[in-house]
Amino acid sequence: MALPIAFLEQVQTLLGPKGWTTDPDRLEQAATPWRGTYKGQTPLIVMPKTTSETSKLVHLCSEHNVAITPQGGNTGLVDAGTPHGEVTLSLRRMHGLRDLDSFNNSITIEAGATLRTVQDLATDADRFFPLSLGSEGTATIGGLISTNAGGVSVLRYGMMRDLLLGLEVVLPDGEVWHGLSGLRKNNTGYDLKHLFAGAEGTLGIVTAATLKLFPKTAKSTAWITCKAAGDIVKLLALVREHAGDTVTSFEMIPANALEMVRKEHPQIRDPNPSQHSWRVLCEISMPKENQARSVLETALAAAIECGLAEDAVIAETLEQTQRFWTIRETIPLSKRAYGTAINHDISVPVSRIPDFLDAADKQLKRNYPGVEIIAFGHVGDGNLHFSACEPANRITPKLAENAAEITHLVHQLTTEFGGSISAEHGVGRLKRDELIDIRSPAATAAMRGIKSALDPKNIMNPGRVVPRD
Ligand SMILES: Cc1cc2nc3c(=O)[nH]c(=O)nc-3n(C[C@H](O)[C@H](O)[C@H](O)COP(=O)(O)OP(=O)(O)OC[C@H]3O[C@@H](n4cnc5c(N)ncnc54)[C@H](O)[C@@H]3O)c2cc1C
Structure with a gap:
């Protein structure tokens, strides 16, 4: 972990006193992910203020063979943005608005801006930026692009990749790719921006992005009670028959998750208490609120x-x-406070969700009596946050020691159902090796080829996403 003295001196001169730190508390913070379930380490945090500084810094790292972990809000969930010995390159000082073009429906902003900032800027301009997720106050545009984040509006607007028009990226040798553009049509060869979306910082540092904005919409939101998961899938189809593509969110919540929330936060209540097993949070967006409400009412009736x-x-x-x-x-x-939760971010075709849930429930309960299954989330995208849980006060705890086996079971079943073991959180170090057996060998070889072509010295977030040869 010791960095070359010459490198450190040049970094200090380049960035000035505000641009780097070795303060132990700050290093510890950068090396501790949101979930706190593992710890990394980093010898230095660098915080460039401009693309030009980032470019010179990366050039220095390349010259001295110093590995870098780019970091935004550090809210990622797959051990990708937590340094494990690398220098942490934080984008938090690069958050400036470069352009907002209302008539082109686009915004160009630096990578360290939070998602909430972009949402607010869009609102101020009488526009709408649709990406929305639980970490939006902290997660940054660079991190969201690099993880190709999803969230609660994917059903209508797609994932972060779909919201991307252009990028500015510092490549692993320090060169800058100036790819910022508000064009919807630009058919001029490989679409490089898509290479960096979901690359988890392994191919370069995103310094700024041009993103799509949309006309403001009015929403109507319903809290629906259902008896069975099979009904929920059919309900989605029915609501779409009435509302078409205006269904923005369709989230599934099981009654046992509600119970966990209520235990932790007694002030939070089920808006429509019932003995039935499922709730659905359904949102429709249309230009006028009365339109949205009327369509939703008709569909629900x-x-x-x-x-x-x-x-x-x-x-x-x-x-x-x-x-x-x-x-x-x-x-x-609430799950975290309840006790042990072995979490999975999976997707299966929407039509197969009820059978998947049934099979997973049977297998887990047979192997681990007393296990509680919490499956909630973006059912409209076929994406479930699927957890095997047990309370903290269980006399003979079973789950933590069997976590790897449980994950293997859930992922195997997901694959059998034609699904993905990473629906929206990405790969990182967490799922990198597991994917070798699941992904086509040709795809793994192509990914290795791309990585070594762009980053021959393997200094850009090494060991994430792409499995070793
Ligand atoms: C409460 C909570 C709710 C969440 N909900 C969702 C959800 O609904 N849907 C979803 O998809 N995800 C969700 N996430 C995870 C999501 O991946 C992250 O919140 C977000 O995408 C990461 O942004 P970040 O700025 O924190 O990135 P970080 O965690 O800092 O980094 C994530 C990855 O991006 C890389 N990176 C960061 N910035 C850059 C950059 N400028 N250039 C190149 N690489 C970079 C890092 O190296 C790392 O590989 C949630 C997380 C939390 C904590």
């Missing part, structure tokens, strides 16, 4: 009539909408 929904409440105010979403967003932390 039809759903109740044919027995796909048992009951439903439509939010009357923004505050009530936020209360619905707070329940959904509080599940991860």
Whole structure:
């Protein structure tokens, strides 16, 4: 971990006193991920202020063979942005707005800006930036691009990759690729921006991005009670028959997750208490609120009539909408407080979700009696946050010591159901090696080829995403 003295001196001269730190508390913070389930280490944090500084810095790292871990908000969930001996390159000082073009519906902003900042800037310009997720106050544009983040509006607007128009990237040799552009049509060869979306910092440092904006929409949000997962899948189809592509979010919440939330936060209540096993949070966006509400009401009346929904409440105010979403967003932390949770971010075709849940439930309960399954999340995208849980006070705890076996079981079943073991969180170090057996060998070879072509010295976030030869 000792860095060459000449390198350190040049970094200090380049960045000035505000541009680097070796303060032990700051190093510890940078090496501790959001979940805190593992720890990394880093000898130095560098914080360039401009693309030019980033370029010179990366050039220095390349010259001295110093490995870098780019870091935004450090909210990633797959051990990709936590340094393990690398220098941490934090983008947090690069957050300036470069351009907002309302008529082109685009915004160009530096990579260290948070998602919330972009949402607010869009709102101020009477526009809308649709990416939305639980970490939006901390997660940065660079991190969201580099993990190709998803969230709760993917059903309508796609993942971060779909919202990307252009990029500025410092490549592993320090060269800058100036690819910022607000063009929707630019058919001039390889579409390089897509290479960096989801690359988890292994191919270069994203310093700025041009993103799509949309006209503002009004929302109508319903909290729906359902009896079975099979009904939820059919309900989605029915709502889409009525609302088409205006269905923005369709989130599934099991009753046992609600119970965990209620235990941790007694002030949070089920908006429509019931004995049934599932709730759905469904949001429709249209230009006018009364349009959205009317479509949602008609769809829900039809759903109740044919027995796909048992009951439903439509939010009357923004505050009530936020209360619905707070329940959904509080599940991860409530799970953590409840006890052990072995978490999985998986996707299967939407049509196969009920059978998958059934099979996973049977297998896990047979192998680990007393296990509690929490499966919630973006059912409209086929994406489940699937956890095997047990309470902290269990007399003979079983799950933690069997975590690897449980994950193997869940991932194997996911693959059998034609799914993905990483729906939206990415690969990092966590899933890198497991994917060797799942991904086509040709795809792994192509990924290795791309990595070594762009980063022959392997200094850019080494050991993440791409398995070793
Ligand atoms: C409470 C919570 C809820 C979440 N919900 C969702 C969700 O619904 N959907 C979803 O998809 N994800 C979700 N996530 C995870 C999500 O991946 C991250 O929140 C976000 O995408 C990471 O942004 P970040 O700035 O924190 O990046 P970091 O964690 O700092 O980094 C993530 C990766 O990107 C790389 N990176 C960061 N910045 C740059 C850059 N400028 N250039 C190149 N590489 C860079 C890092 O090296 C690392 O590989 C959630 C996380 C939390 C904590």
